[in-house]
Amino acid sequence: MFRNLPDTRGFFGPYGGQEIPPQLKAIMDAIDQAYQRIRTEPAFIEELRDLQRHYVGRPSPVYFCRRLSQQAGGAEIYLKREDLNHTGAHKINHCLGEALLARSMAKTKVLAETGAGQHGVALAAACALVGIPCEIHMGEIDVAKQAPNVTRMKLMGARVIPVSRGTRTLKDAVDSAFEEYLRDPQNFFYAIGSVVGPHPFPQMVRDFQRIVGEEAREQFQQQTGALPDLLVACVGGGSNAIGLFSAFLEDSEVEMVGVEPAGRGLDTPDHAATLSRGTPGVLHGMRCYLLQDAQGEPLPVYSIASGLDYPGVGPQHSYLKDLGRVRYESITDDACLAAFQQLARCEGIIPALESAHALAYALLVAPQRPGQRILVNLSGRGDKDIDFVAKHLQL
Template identity: 60%
Template sequence: MADNNTQAAESVFRADTNGYFGAYGGAELPPHLVAPIAEVREAYAKAVNDPEFQAEFHDLMAKYVGRPSLLYYAENLTKKMGGAKIYLKREDLNHSGAHKINHCLGEVLLAKRLGKKKVIAETGAGQHGVALATAAALLGLECEIHMGEIDVEKQHPNVIRMQLLGAKVVPVSAGGRSLKEAVDSAFDTYAADYQDTMFCIGSVVGPDPYPSMVRDFQSVVGKEARQQIQEVEGRLPDAIVACVGGGSNAMGLFDAFLGDAEVDIYGVEPGGEGLSGNRHAATMAKGSAGFIHGMNTLVLQEEDGSPSPVHSIASGLDYPGVGPQHAALRDAGRVNYVTCDDREALEAFSELSRTEGIIPALESSHAVAYACKLAKEMGPDQIVIANLSGRGDKDVDYVAERLGL
């Protein structure tokens, strides 16, 4: 599917000087946040070209996170699906259990460079909160995590992990009590205390420079996968797949392959309980151009422009917006955005657990489900890579209840 569209998409491979990927992005901020966000932008622009910063970041990736992560051939799953070879990029094996540690270490290193004493963030499934608390503990900064009350209850093991790591967890009771409200709450607190604090966004969303900065820290995923598959198979994959909420794990995998026209790219959104109502979070499928959390992007929204209530079985995906680069890549035709519903994700969770002995996060299960569907339609001489963005320890109690175990 990736053919003549690749050239058209090249204009959205990187943001312009105003932080826009085509029609999406930017930094639409209240006056009191313009200066602190500009401070982050300037600091990151310098860090990108600073050999000392980059060396420290990559040293931590290798010696603390445990990179490179494994590219695993899921032979049992491949045989059961009866089609293409299925490989899993094992971000679940990273220290702290997900891809989130990649950008969290980068953001906390940047906060230290800015002389900040504290980092603050939102979390949905809790993996970003755990990763940021981990990085803050390692590098000696205070940490505060805002989390919707629904997710606090649903992801209780991650709440305990954050607290054990020394983070302050703030339950958010406003609105839908989930990820969108957690972002709102964290931003409000940051606005009141930005002199000593840096906001560490957990995905490729928010005002510039965050969509580019988080993508760049996460790009190690795709760079490794690209090299690893060529070492093992002698060529690039036919397709790559990742789940998309805000979209950090997906951009981390996709970035290294955007210029390879022969590689089809699939972003899997949460179809929830179906696209006919509002019990989903499929922004690409059902959203429209709008504004949320400092960026112009695609948004699931009401007639008055306010964000719609959303749902996903995976707490890390129930966000009514999406990273602006994803929106631009959709418009350019470079990435195919599809959906996977709650039932399919739950089935993939069970399938991978029982077939390969790997318990995936419910977020990652969306990618696994679509990769299996895709593999069945492909030949045995073809290859698909799915990003296993996190492990499912956090989800086992919830899944057990859903499955009646």
């Protein structure tokens, strides 16, 4: 059943679709038609595979954390090392695909939002590579937190637009970028940074990220002779998690957990645990689980990890929650920071704060799973976070 999703209208069960103004439907349908055409063209496939290998550095390795596993006790912990990709995260996987698609459609500018900055950096790199102007919208709070990534974007020629409205974080950056896109949707291309938004973007980004799971499935069996017992990935919009999970959805013996940010606690308003505490609604052109008020307006959300502070989530995650195929848990800022430090000091690997949420959950459950193997998607590296973490922890 998972291979047939989404349906022709872009729905994953009751989630997804195109909740957009009528004047945009033709634009989205044109993007869908262009994507469905190009994804089977031998020249596109060959160019993308060549870039994945020689530009991104794929395949990224699966690494066994021997010392970390000994410290945690119980299960063995493995990492899918997406942090080793060019630009430092999984985001380059779909940014290359979207930039190539924009070039094939003769678009004159590529727009995007970014939270932690990894999507912005990856898209700036991809646009520089294919020769299309790039504009990135980013909340002012995230601009301050992720200064190294802002500099990287600018060095690669991207125009960075600080967003001062609302909470000055990811949701507001999406709104700002979308408004700019509406000025000329015929010539601009909005490269959505996760498995969110109107169809075809949840499908398209999932397809480009599926390489993470396909590699991991083959690598893990080669290294251990079996499939993982548990997959763990952080979930904001949900692209890295879908990338890992999608290749294992039909393996009923493989348990999957998506980890959301509990922030300062689920008993406070300072979290972004959409699937744990949200309800179905409409956000940014899609139907999904959403943290919303009584009028259906998105609530302010918070996470120490800028890439996770989003009030919605991808429609496929929403459907997987309802089906019970994936379980969604949450991890606090404090647990995230502890995992961040433990991996750095134990294995010499500095994770992104987003990825540290997934690692924290693996460390939490490992003692109760002796003899099992846990595969964590280390979706990004923590270079972007070290100044913020050092200040926060007074290192």
